Amino acid sequence: MNPILTRSDGRSVLRMERRLAHPPERVWPALVEPERLADWFPSTATIEQRVGGRVEFGFGADGTVTDLDPPRLIAFTWDTDHLRFELRPDGDGSVLLLTHAFDDGPGAASFAAGWHTCLAALGLVLDGRPGEDPGLDHRALHEEYVDVLGLLEPVVTETQGGWEVALERQLVHPPEVVAPLVAGLDGRWELPEGTGHGARVRHSRTAATAQERDRARVEVPAAVAALVDRLPVAQHA
Structure with missing residues (x-):
């Protein structure tokens, strides 16, 4: 995942990458379509696909689309957080870069472990195996990220x-x-x-x-x- 945690404008910024065995055009629907998001994203989400469009979540405050460039980039707010998903071609697949900006610095390991699990589920969805358990231990991942992200x-x-x-x-x-x-x-x-x-x-x-x-x-x-x-x-x- 190559996680990196930095600070920008007084906020914590978590960056995580995952290589996917599918080109951006194949991955894109899973990033924007409600029925595909439901298989891997941490909440249900309905995205109005335009800059300034509304994003409705299953919990937390609704968000707003801040950036959109299909099939390369979508970014939106979720409550006070900001999420950015960028795709770039990589051979016959693609690399997904997730950037998550948030205020709760000590919670970074929880967010990283959660996204690690979600992105593993996304890989399964794209492989035609939605609903399959990624087989990851969230608690163990959390403790690993506490160390990796320098939260001690x-x-x-x-x-x-x-x-x-x-x-x-x-x-x-x-x-x-x-x-x-x-x-x-x-x-x-x-x-x-x-x-x-x-x-x-x-x-x-x-x-x-x-x-x-x-x-x-x-x-x-x-x-x-x-x-x-x-x-x-x-x-x-």
């Missing part, structure tokens, strides 16, 4: 009294599993709202000196990693 680095923020060192981490386990494990742990632990695919944990510590700050930059990720290690193994399956 804490954020250091200067405060009036020194610094705050914080790491916000999306998990694959439900809040009722995570909450008892963070109770009584050192430092500040919160369970903010996440992507809805599991609990979100935020761990932070304050530092009054540069030495304390640098120590916290090591200890905060280590504490979050220790929490993940304590989560039930069955939840990773």
